Amino acid sequence: MHSAYAGEMWYIATVFFQPKTLAEALQHKADLRQGGIFIAGGTDLVVLMNHGKEAPEHLIDLSHIQSLTEIRPRDGLIELGGNVTFAQCARLPVQCLSQAALSVGGPGTREIGTLAGNLATCLRSMPNWSCGPLVACGDCGSRISSSTTARLRCGRTR
Secondary structure (H helix, E strand, O other): OEEEEEOOOOEEEEEEEOOOOHHEEEEEHHHHHHHEEEEOOOHHHHHHHOOOOOOEEEEEEOOOHOOOOOEEEEEEEEEEOOOEHHHHOOOOOOHHHHHHHHOOHHHHHHHHHHHHHHHHHHHHOOOOHHHHHOOOOEEEEEEEEOOEEEEEEOOOOO
């Protein structure tokens, strides 16, 4: 990683990849191993950097992979791609999910914060206020069905 000091700010040069397919993203990750991390909204990355963590050397931006942004109803379930934002969840006609999503951060955070990004942060045991509401969504049955999709079944809609 390269950095430069300009006045009162440090600028960090990071290599930034923007794959268009999941296969391409996974190949970048395999090539970079621990040297690269996935991002979409990037809200948790900003929090970590604000707490003194060093910026990763390589970022793999998942926000341009269409399949990760899809919301699909199927067989009484709603499948949510990993890049679905909390704001999108708040607009769904599933009461437990929309209420949980509205409890996360402020409007700006909900617009760019993704489900997968926040779950990944929680799973890494980092302090994060956005994990609890979705995990504690009492009327919903939920599970992660693959590395890219969450499946939710809810008894109540609004």
